[in-house]
Amino acid sequence: xxxxxxxxxxxxxxxxxxxxxxxxxxxxxxxxxxxxxxxxxxxxxxxxxxxxxxxxxxxxxxxxxxx
Amino acid sequence: xxxxxxxxxxxxxxxxxxxxxxxxxxxxxxxxxxxxxxxxxxxxxxxxxxxxxxxxxxxxxxxxxxxxxxxxxxxxxxxxxxxxxxxxxxxxxxxxxxxxxxxxxxxxxxxxxxxxxxxxxxxxxxxxxxxxxxxxxxxxxxxxxxxxxxxxxxxxxxxxxxxxxxxxxxxxxxxxxxxxxxxxxxxxxxxxxxxxxxxxxxxxxxxxxxxxxxxxxxxxxxxxxxxxxxxxxxxxxxxxxxxxxxxxxxxxxxxxxxxxxxxxxxxxxxxxxxxx
Numbered sequence: 001x002x003x004x005x006x007x008x009x010x011x012x013x014x015x016x017x018x019x020x021x022x023x024x025x026x027x028x029x030x031x032x033x034x035x036x037x038x039x040x041x042x043x044x045x046x047x048x049x050x051x052x053x054x055x056x057x058x059x060x061x062x063x064x065x066x067x
Numbered sequence: 068x069x070x071x072x073x074x075x076x077x078x079x080x081x082x083x084x085x086x087x088x089x090x091x092x093x094x095x096x097x098x099x100x101x102x103x104x105x106x107x108x109x110x111x112x113x114x115x116x117x118x119x120x121x122x123x124x125x126x127x128x129x130x131x132x133x134x135x136x137x138x139x140x141x142x143x144x145x146x147x148x149x150x151x152x153x154x155x156x157x158x159x160x161x162x163x164x165x166x167x168x169x170x171x172x173x174x175x176x177x178x179x180x181x182x183x184x185x186x187x188x189x190x191x192x193x194x195x196x197x198x199x200x201x202x203x204x205x206x207x208x209x210x211x212x213x214x215x216x217x218x219x220x221x222x223x224x225x226x227x228x229x230x231x232x233x234x235x236x237x238x239x240x241x242x243x244x245x246x247x248x249x250x251x252x253x254x255x256x257x258x259x260x261x262x263x264x265x266x267x268x269x270x271x272x273x274x275x276x277x278x279x280x281x282x283x284x285x286x287x288x289x290x291x292x293x294x295x296x297x298x299x300x301x302x303x304x305x306x307x308x309x310x311x312x313x314x315x316x317x318x319x320x321x322x323x324x325x326x327x328x329x330x331x332x333x334x335x336x337x338x339x340x341x342x343x
C-alpha cells in the first residue's frame with residue numbers, strides 16, 4: 001500500500017500495517033519525536049495498536065529551532 | 068523573582084532559538100544572557116540538517132522550553148502541533164501562533180480565539196501570540212488565559228514598538244495579567260522601553276540571532292530588560308512640557324547680584340529718559 005511520510009510517498013507491504021512497524025522501517029531521530037496521522041496526534045502508547053491504511057498521511061516531527 | 072504560572076524566574080527575557088550561525092553560538096547566547104525560557108518549534112524529522120544538533124545542545128541547558136506552533140495556518144494544525152509539543156517537550160505550555168497573513172505574518176485573531184478555547188479546555192497554558200487589539204485581548208482573557216503576548220511589530224521586522232498607545236492600553240486594562248511582548252523588537256532600547264511601560268517580559272529572536280555578535284547582543288538585551296524593569300518598579304517621573312531645574316535655585320551664587328545689576332542698569336536707563 002502507499003502512504004505518505006513527511007511529504008514523501010512510500011510503498012510498504014501490507015504486513016507492516018502498524019505505526020510501530022512504520023517507525024522501525026523508516027527510522028526516527030532519537031527519542032524526541034511525535035507523530036500525527038492525517039493531522040491527528042497519536043500518543044506514544046498507541047503506536048503498537050495504531051493501524052496504518054492505504055493513503056494515510058504520516059507526519060513525524062522533532063524539536064527544531066524556533067522563535 | 069518573576070512568578071510565571073507558578074514558576075519563579077530571575078530573567079524576564081525569553082529567547083527564540085532560530086537563525087543562529089551555529090548551535091554553539093546559540094548556546095553561548097543563552098548562557099551569557101542568563102535566559103531561563105527559550106522557544107522551540109516542531110518540524111519534520113530530518114527537515115533541517117542542523118535541527119538535531121541544536122536540540123542535542125539545548126536539551127542539556129538549564130532552561131524551560133516554550134514550544135510554539137509557528138507556521139500553522141489553521142486551528143486544526145495548531146491544536147495537533149500543540150498535542151505533539153506537549154509529548155515531545157513534556158510541558159503544557161504552548162505559544163499559540165496561527166498565522167492569518169503571509170505578508171506580515173499577522174496572527175489570525177479569530178482562529179486564535181478558537182484555538183485558545185480548545186487548548187485551555189485540554190489543560191494547556193496558552194501563550195497567545197496576538198496583535199495589540201484590546202477587544203481580542205478581552206476575548207482571550209474571558210476564555211481564561213493567564214498570559215497575553217502582543218506583538219510590538221511584525222515578526223522579524225525590527226520595527227520596535229509601533230503602537231505604544233495600544234500596548235499601554237493593554238497594560239492598563241490588565242494590570243495583574245502577565246503581558247509579554249513577542250516579536251518586532253529590534254534594539255535593546257526598545258525592549259527597555261517595553262519594560263519601562265510595565266510589561267512583564269520580552270520575547271525576541273531575530274534581533275539577537277542576526278546580530279553581528281549574537282552572544283553580545285543577547286547580553287545587551289538581558290541588561291536593558293533588567294534596567295527597564297527596575298525603572299518601572301522604581302516609578303518613572305511624569306513627563307512635562309516645561310523645564311524644571313534639577314539643581315536647587317536657592318543659594319545660587321552671583322544670581323541675585325546679576326539680577327540686581329540688570330535691574331539697576333535698566334533703572335538708570337529709565338532715569339536717563341526722564342532727565343533728558
